[in-house]
Amino acid sequence: MNKKIAWICIIIITITSFNVFAATKSDEQKLKDTKKSKQNIQKALNENKKNQAKVNDNIEELGYKISNTQQKINKAQSDLNKAQSKIKSTSAEIGKLENEIGIKEDLLGERINVMYKTSDMSYIEVILSSKDMNELLSNLDMIKKIVKSDKELLTQLSHNKKEIEAKREVLKKKEKEIISLKSSIEVEKSRLVASKNKQTALKSDLQKDAKKLEANIDALNRYAKSLEAEILKKQSKGSYVGGEMGWPAPGYSRITSYFGYRIHPTLKTRKLHTGLDIGAPMGANIVAANDGKVISSGWLGGYGNAVMIDHGGGIVTLYGHNSKLLVKTGQTVKRGQSIAKAGSTGRSTGPHCHFEVRKNGKYVNPLPMLKSK
Numbered sequence: 001m002n003k004k005i006a007w008i009c010i011i012i013i014t015i016t017s018f019n020v021f022a023a024t025k026s027d028e029q030k031l032k033d034t035k036k037s038k039q040n041i042q043k044a045l046n047e048n049k050k051n052q053a054k055v056n057d058n059i060e061e062l063g064y065k066i067s068n069t070q071q072k073i074n075k076a077q078s079d080l081n082k083a084q085s086k087i088k089s090t091s092a093e094i095g096k097l098e099n100e101i102g103i104k105e106d107l108l109g110e111r112i113n114v115m116y117k118t119s120d121m122s123y124i125e126v127i128l129s130s131k132d133m134n135e136l137l138s139n140l141d142m143i144k145k146i147v148k149s150d151k152e153l154l155t156q157l158s159h160n161k162k163e164i165e166a167k168r169e170v171l172k173k174k175e176k177e178i179i180s181l182k183s184s185i186e187v188e189k190s191r192l193v194a195s196k197n198k199q200t201a202l203k204s205d206l207q208k209d210a211k212k213l214e215a216n217i218d219a220l221n222r223y224a225k226s227l228e229a230e231i232l233k234k235q236s237k238g239s240y241v242g243g244e245m246g247w248p249a250p251g252y253s254r255i256t257s258y259f260g261y262r263i264h265p266t267l268k269t270r271k272l273h274t275g276l277d278i279g280a281p282m283g284a285n286i287v288a289a290n291d292g293k294v295i296s297s298g299w300l301g302g303y304g305n306a307v308m309i310d311h312g313g314g315i316v317t318l319y320g321h322n323s324k325l326l327v328k329t330g331q332t333v334k335r336g337q338s339i340a341k342a343g344s345t346g347r348s349t350g351p352h353c354h355f356e357v358r359k360n361g362k363y364v365n366p367l368p369m370l371k372s373k
Contacts, residue, residue: 027295027296029296029298029299029300029301032300032301033301036301041213041216044213045210045213045214048206048209048210048213049210051206052203052206052207052210055199055202055203055206056203058199059196059199059200059203062192062195062196062199063196065192066189066192066193066196069185069188069189069192070189072185073182073185073186073189076178076181076182076185077182079178080175080178080179080182083171083174083175083178084175086171087168087171087172087175090164090167090168090171091168093164094164094165094168097160097164240311240312240313240314240315242290242291242292242311242312242315242335243290244369244370245289245290245317245335245357245366245369245370246287246288246289246290246335246336246370247289247370248278248286248287248288248289248317248319248353248355249278249280249284249285249286249287249342249353249355250285250287250336251284251285252278252279252280252281252284252353253278254278254279255276255277255278255279256277256278256279256352257273257276257277258273258276258367259273259274259275259276259363259365259366259367260272260273260365261273272363274356274363275318275320275354275355275356275357275363275366276354276355276356276366276367277352277353277354277355278352278353278354278355279352280342280351280352280353281342281351282323282341282342282343282344282351283323283324283341283342283343284341284342284351284353285338285341285342286307286319286322286338286339286340286341286342286353287335287336287337287338287339288309288317288333288334288335288336288337288339289309289311289317289335289355289370290309290311290317290335291311291332291333291334291335292309292310292311292312292317292332292333293309293310293330293331293332293333294307294308294309294310294327294328294329294330294331294332294333294339295308295309295310295316295329295330296308296329297325297327297328297329297331298325298329299345299346300318300320300346301346302346302347303318303320303321303346303347303354304320304321304322304343304344304345304346304347304348305320305321305322305323305324305325305340305343305345305346306318306319306320306321306322306346307319307322307325307327307339307340309333309339314359314360314361315357315358315359316357316358316361317355317356317357317358317366318354318355318356318357318358319339319340319353319354319355320346320353320354320355320356321342321343321344321345321346321348321351321352321353321354322340322341322342322343322345322353323340323341323342323343323344323345323351324340324341324343325339325340326338326339326340326341327339327340357369
């Protein structure tokens with residue numbers, strides 16, 4: 001985009017250099033070049049606006065994605081907090097069970113020692129401590145039941161501990177997965193933010209470029225107006241009093257293309273044909289249709305070598321595609337005076353005279369103003 005603007009600026013500088021081109025280009029040609037440059041800049045501006053619209057859509061889409069990603073990060077953090085809280089509570093529960101298991105294991109150990117001590121002394125102590133056989137049996141039976149109960153409780157506690165430890169392992173695994181997921185989402189968010197920042201910077205550059213392009217168009221408009229004013233100064237004042245115009249190509253009366261819309265022979269598109277094409281061989285004499293002053297004599301874009309004559313009252317005639325020009329800008333000419341030689345310069349398919357009449361700058365049909373051939 002910047003390169004394009006640089007080239008456009010070069011075009012503007014080239015066109016607006018009066019001192020360099022004053023000797024070689026007419027005001028009409030400068031105006032034509034200026035309008036062409038304006039079209040090029042307008043085209044670049046339109047492209048700029050389209051790019052701005054695309055960038056705005058990208059920024060909006062990225063903003064939505066960033067918001068959506070942040071919601072995912074928030075959910076992942078919430079899930080992580082819940083998992084960590086559960087891990088903490090299960091760890092406390094496991095600690096409590098381990099403590100209970102430790103106490104039960106100590107008690108069971110003591111009771112097992114009482115119950116299964118291999119020395120005869122242990123049994124003697126139990127017997128001696130009993131008042132009679134019934135009490136002895138009762139004591140032994142009670143110890144057996146307590147030991148059994150302790151074993152069952154210890155088994156249950158161990159089972160519970162294993163279950164909770166399994167849950168804690170699942171939670172820890174889930175915690176790792178959530179941390180990994182959160183990390184990847186945060187990386188994605190960072191990428192989206194970076195992309196949005198780039199798009200925002202691009203939007204800023206496009207806006208700056210658009211301002212430059214608009215300023216260039218304004219400058220060209222001002223320059224075009226100054227050229228139009230210069231052209232109007234050259235035109236004579238008062239009403240057109242010349243009456244019917246003379247035939248511009250004496251001896252050659254065949255009209256090969258009339259004024260109006262047609263399929264252009266080289267562009268192959270429907271275009272307004274702004275004058276009459278009169279069939280004439282290479283080098284045929286082209287004359288002024290009426291008295292007037294030459295306001296342009298030189299190369300005129302698609303018209304090739306062309307002459308423009310001001311006849312007063314806003315009436316200007318144009319003679320295009322000539323092989324040779326016989327008059328100069330500023331020269332006064334008379335009706336029927338030779339001004340050029342027919343040719344095929346500019347955008348042309350063969351030798352002929354392209355004859356136009358403009359009234360106050362607008363194209364009009366030349367036929368009603370021409371004397372019959």
